[in-house]
Amino acid sequence: ETGVTQTPRHLVMGMTNKKSLKCEQHLGHNAMYWYKQSAKKPLELMFVYNFKEQTENNSVPSRFSPECPNSSHLFLHLHTLQPEDSALYLCASSQDGIRTGKLAEQETQYFGPGTRLLVL
């Protein structure tokens, strides 16, 4: 099993559509993340979940709605998006919260392949 999977890999949607991005991790991690990568901009953190609880929201507009039903699954629900929301959306997971005594193990985030989103 690939460590972190994301579906769909590509998505084209109109501004009035509602769609969802799915992320699943098979690494036994408890923290999951959504990042946005726009053209010509560094990766930006959107949301952080730890043991299914949202711990960080980086001032993301409400048209993006995350959901984390368990430590292995993370969703990003999209509605009434704007063309400027077109980007690569990356999901990541890490062991954070599970003290292993090795910070590299705890903190390293492993990413999925991303969903390329185009909003028309």
Add this chain to the structure above:
Amino acid sequence: AQKITQTQPGMFVQEKEAVTLDCTYDTSDQSYGLFWYKQPSSGEMIFLIYQGSYDEQNATEGRYSLNFQKARKSANLVISASQLGDSAMYFCAMRERDTGRRALTFGSGTRLQVQP
């Protein structure tokens, strides 16, 4: 001020040669972690190497090594014996621990092209 600065938008290297990708960081935290990721054109971010702020030795992982100079706040990635498959975007990232946040802050990246 940018927390992670990668001053080289693009780099070229001949196959089998070594290349250094620069990264400087800005933090007032005493405890932090530094990461390098590779992003091929497919989009996936691949973890390469980690350096903790208290680690006295420079990190190494196969052909990757991290030249960590704490006083200068630099964490350059060295790739030895470049291969054509190393062509990709490379990102430096930092996690600041004192605030308790789990987020990684990324630089703008360096596009490396390995030439045969």
